[in-house]
Amino acid sequence: MALSFDLPENPSFLGDDVIQGVWANPGFGQYFTDHMALANWSEESGWHNDRLTEYSQVSMEPASAVYHYAQEIFEGLKAYRHADGSVWLFRPDANARRFENSAHRLALPVLPPEDFVTSVRQLTALDSRWVPGEEEQSLYLRPFMMAAENFLGVRPAHSVLYTVIASPVGAYFAGGVAPVDIWISRDFSRVATGGTGSAKCGGNYAASLLPQELAYDKGCSQVLFVDAAEKRWIEELGGMNFFMITKDDELVTPELNGNILPGVTRDSILTVAPDLGLKPVERPISVDEVTGGITSGEIRELFACGTAAVITPIGSLKDEDGEYRIDTDKATHTIPLRNHLLDIQYGRVADKHGWMQQVC
Numbered sequence: 026m027a028l029s030f031d032l033p034e035n036p037s038f039l040g041d042d043v044i045q046g047v048w049a050n051p052g053f054g055q056y057f058t059d060h061m062a063l064a065n066w067s068e069e070s071g072w073h074n075d076r077l078t079e080y081s082q083v084s085m086e087p088a089s090a091v092y093h094y095a096q097e098i099f100e101g102l103k104a105y106r107h108a109d110g111s112v113w114l115f116r117p118d119a120n121a122r123r124f125e126n127s128a129h130r131l132a133l134p135v136l137p138p139e140d141f142v143t144s145v146r147q148l149t150a151l152d153s154r155w156v157p158g159e160e161e162q163s164l165y166l167r168p169f170m171m172a173a174e175n176f177l178g179v180r181p182a183h184s185v186l187y188t189v190i191a192s193p194v195g196a197y198f199a200g201g202v203a204p205v206d207i208w209i210s211r212d213f214s215r216v217a218t219g220g221t222g223s224a225k226c227g228g229n230y231a232a233s234l235l236p237q238e239l240a241y242d243k244g245c246s247q248v249l250f251v252d253a254a255e256k257r258w259i260e261e262l263g264g265m266n267f268f269m270i271t272k273d274d275e276l277v278t279p280e281l282n283g284n285i286l287p288g289v290t291r292d293s294i295l296t297v298a299p300d301l302g303l304k305p306v307e308r309p310i311s312v313d314e315v316t317g318g319i320t321s322g323e324i325r326e327l328f329a330c331g332t333a334a335v336i337t338p339i340g341s342l343k344d345e346d347g348e349y350r351i352d353t354d355k356a357t358h359t360i361p362l363r364n365h366l367l368d369i370q371y372g373r374v375a376d377k378h379g380w381m382q383q384v385c
């Protein structure tokens with residue numbers, strides 16, 4: 026039976042003044058709305074107790090398996106306020122299917138995609154007051170699922186908690202879109218073949234934090250991870266996919282090889298590319314091809330993409346051998362691509378791919 030995540034009978038709400046205060050400077054993932062969606066799963070009962078409640082602490086015993094073995098997955102998507110005040114989600118079904126795949130890899134129970142979408146829609150509708158309306162602001166939704174059984178034996182947990190929380194977020198680039206410098210990590214890998222690279226799980230992020238810190242020390246804001254075996258093939262950043270644009274207007278990204286997270290933004294960019302005069306290509310990309318291509322002029326633009334920042338132009342790649350700098354002033358495609366996706370998300374151009382879902 027489908028889960029309904031029914032609205033609570035007498036929901037309580039924070040005052041509008043609190044929301045206005047948050048909107049003044051939302052940042053990213055710092056403030057949370059009044060409510061959250063929850064559902065439990067157990068081996069005996071399946072999914073049950075689906076509900077919306079006040080945002081509050083979730084109490085779990087120290088023996089809860091997630092604290093020990095990191096059996097956890099998550100998602101990230103946004104709700105956007107259009108000029109007429111209506112609130113919309115971007116491709117929630119794509120996140121729902123990815124959540125299903127992540128659950129499979131982490132040996133968690135599958136939450137049916139329609140229940141995932143219901144939970145996100147219901148929470149967004151209940152807390153729609155929090156969806157900001159300024160340029161590039163949105164309500165970031167974070168569904169996640171974790172092992173909740175009190176048991177230290179190593180096997181998939183027999184009870185699980187599913188939760189959705191929501192956070193108003195501001196424009197990612199407060200002072201206008203600015204290119205970032207990227208460190209190519211060869212000492213550390215994010216994932217290896219056969220690992221959890223194509224699942225969105227907390228463990229992958231934990232593995233990326235130390236290399237990320239070392240990149241900061243090198244004056245870079247992100248890490249570009251290469252394949253663990255040969256240290257030769259570009260995979261992606263810690264939480265964003267990688268693209269390059271050639272002088273012949275090819276838009277190239279590493280093909281999904283099991284190590285790369287299949288980003289919804291990545292897929293959307295590949296889909297809209299022909300509308301912007303670009304030819305989408307998915308194939309292996311070596312570090313040498315990119316560094317050589319920057320030097321020769323073959324490669325004109327580099328960018329990273331993900332739900333949080335949509336598209337982030339890359340200004341340079343650095344490694345132990347040197348720095349490879351892109352002339353971002355000559356970039357002609359990155360910003361139009363970014364604006365085109367934003368225009369779809371904010372309802373300023375026709376949604377010809379049927380990606381937007383109205384909530385209220």
Ligand SMILES: *Cc1c(COP(=O)(O)O)cnc(C)c1O
Pocket residue numbers: 101225261262263264265266286287288289290291330331332333
């Ligand atoms: C979430 C994520 C992305 C981006 O995915 P989107 O669906 O576009 O937000 C890319 N790489 C990793 C490792 C991620 O976790």
